[in-house]
Amino acid sequence: MSETRLNNEQQEFQEFCRRWLGENRPGPTKTPLPQAAYEVVDEEHRIYLSEWQAKCYQAGLIATDLPKEYGGHGHTGLQQIASAEVHRAKVPYFINWIGLGMTVPTLLAHGTEDQKKTFLPPIFTAEHIWCQGFSEPGAGSDLASLQTSAEKQGDHWVINGSKVWTSLGHFAQWMLLLARDDKHNKYGGITYFLAPMADPGITVKPIHKMTGESGFNEVFLDQVKIGDHLRVDEIGAGWKVAMSTLTSERGAGVGVGAVAGESPRLVMQQVINLAKDTIRNGKSVWDDPIWRDRLMKMYERTEAAIQNARRTKVKAINGGAMRIPLQSKVSGSEISQELHHLALGVLGLSSSLYTRDTHAADDGKWALGYMNTYTGTISGGSSEIQRNILGERVLGMPKTK
């Protein structure tokens, strides 16, 4: 959809989304939800968020533009409207962000008809939660160094190895798995599988982050049996398929539903409010010219990034090689980090008060949020790696070795 005036159908759909989201906003949970979907560990939260996602799907806000035979709603040019309205309404996030954001676009591009028909519908309803088994202890930025092995035995594969940082691994029914079928061929010896997490050879162990949360895990695979029908694309084509998954993870794939949480504009406004409410040396931080200058510079940067992101919707100025979407991963994650850092500066000494401290401003959300912003600058390819990609693939600079 280009960013032009909405046609009648789109306008009606936008009105429907606004009305529906206003009328169906779910009530509060017993305990607060984590700041982001990748930190959900509580069973009560899982059920609440899965039900919410299923309801949004049934209302047509997820898989809006996908074909009906894959569980979609069969429209054209409406998904971006639904996703924008979900963000705007500030409703809870969708728990199945890996399924929606990575599995769906990957299977649409590389899956068989059977795989699309079988796996897509339960992703939309959150009946099947997905996780991503790419990273290993010795393979993060240099993902193609992965060592988890896949050996073909008749009509199935036997997988051995381990994965790390596996978000939502504790809830997942399915994993996007990369494994090595040929150890002498770094890039051409990787195959891509859909792995059932119920296999008795899979063990999931939580990893505790500096925030005290444990949304990601170690996953050990011991003699795991995977049918050949669960292989995606050709044997040895795993690197190509993985790049397609990562393109979606980095924000440049087919959208099937809004996944993320608070918008940078909203966070900026919250930081400004925080500055107005924080009194230091007898006056509000907002009234201190040095702080006002810092806040305004950040405001400009945030707005510039938002306007830049809008350009992704206008094909004619988007440039080749998905320049703006890929750039948005770097700038979006770094702006989020800077916004939280600024909030900590506004709070001064009290910024060290953490969640559960009754004296902490905004229930300690800024200290927790700041630590969590490192997720964005590391996961799905660190900022350094993203800059390498932009340099090589967009600016055409010489390749790094």
Ligand SMILES: Cc1cc2nc3c(=O)[nH]c(=O)nc-3n(C[C@H](O)[C@H](O)[C@H](O)COP(=O)(O)OP(=O)(O)OC[C@H]3O[C@@H](n4cnc5c(N)ncnc54)[C@H](O)[C@@H]3O)c2cc1C
């Ligand atoms: C919260 C969170 C959730 C995650 N969830 C998942 C998940 O669900 N599934 C999954 O598979 N993975 C997941 N990851 C893993 C993530 O993809 C990796 O952490 C990331 O790719 C970096 O790999 P690494 O941690 O091994 O760091 P390393 O690759 O060891 O990098 C260490 C540092 O060196 C820098 N560096 C490395 N190589 C270069 C280079 N060539 N040029 C410049 N700098 C370089 C990096 O930028 C980084 O700063 C998650 C990570 C986080 C933080």
